[in-house]
Amino acid sequence: EAGVTQSPTHLIKTRGQQATLRCSPISGHTSVYWYQQALGLGLQFLLWYDEGEERNRGNFPPRFSGRQFPNYSSELNVNALELEDSALYLCASSLNGGLDTGELFFGEGSRLTVL
Amino acid sequence: GNSVTQMEGPVTLSEEAFLTINCTYTATGYPSLFWYVQYPGEGLQLLLKATKADDKGSNKGFEATYRKETTSFHLEKGSVQVSDSAVYFCALRRGGADGLTFGKGTHLIIQP
Numbered sequence: 001e002a003g004v005t006q007s008p009t010h011l012i013k014t015r016g017q018q019a020t021l022r023c024s025p026i027s028g029h030t031s032v033y034w035y036q037q038a039l040g041l042g043l044q045f046l047l048w049y050d051e052g053e054e055r056n057r058g059n060f061p062p063r064f065s066g067r068q069f070p071n072y073s074s075e076l077n078v079n080a081l082e083l084e085d086s087a088l089y090l091c092a093s094s095l096n097g098g099l100d101t102g103e104l105f106f107g108e109g110s111r112l113t114v115l
Numbered sequence: 116g117n118s119v120t121q122m123e124g125p126v127t128l129s130e131e132a133f134l135t136i137n138c139t140y141t142a143t144g145y146p147s148l149f150w151y152v153q154y155p156g157e158g159l160q161l162l163l164k165a166t167k168a169d170d171k172g173s174n175k176g177f178e179a180t181y182r183k184e185t186t187s188f189h190l191e192k193g194s195v196q197v198s199d200s201a202v203y204f205c206a207l208r209r210g211g212a213d214g215l216t217f218g219k220g221t222h223l224i225i226q227p
Contacts, residue, residue, distance in 0.1 A: 043217040
């Protein structure tokens with residue numbers, strides 16, 4: 001069974017540009033979570049999608065956005081890139097986000113570098 | 116709100132030493148507790164978990180016991196190996212909105 005897959009593995013952008021990151025959850029999982037792992041800041045919750053809807057977002061500006069498609073894959077968009085957006089972006093999936101208290105399954109991440 | 120506090124590293128040990136990484140949490144209700152491991156250049160992998168008080172999670176020689184009275188979930192291993200060098204994250208989940216709440220991570224370095 002395929003795990004969570006993310007693309008691209010690495011992405012280099014310049015300030016002011018837009019970045020798009022993609023995630024495919026484990027088959028059968030309807031919930032997708034996005035986290036940012038910036039150097040020295042640990043793992044910060046970004047967004048949660050379930051059944052095609054945004055259910056919750058962390059303390060990030062609106063230029064961080066995304067969506068979930070009918071096949072439950074997800075896209076994270078970061079507009080007007082800033083240097084401090086350089087980080088590893090991790091996607092995770094779970095069976096459903098509602099009352100699920102089980103583990104999240106993580107992808108390998110997409111490393112975004114903003115120059 | 117929910118929070119997880121863990122010792123920050125780096126923690127440097129010699130091979131075959133005993134390992135303890137402390138983790139305490141704050142949460143309402145009865146969260147599930149997890150330890151994740153991140154090897155260099157990789158994503159997060161689940162190491163072990165416990166879903167209720169007094170449960171012991173174990174995997175690859177690592178153990179942690181869910182202690183509700185002390186709100187703790189300390190990670191232990193009797194004899195570490197160089198291959199255990201990684202960053203270890205303690206986390207909790209109450210379900211839904213926030214997914215996992217993570218500690219800041221502990222960088223473990225095992226020297227031969």
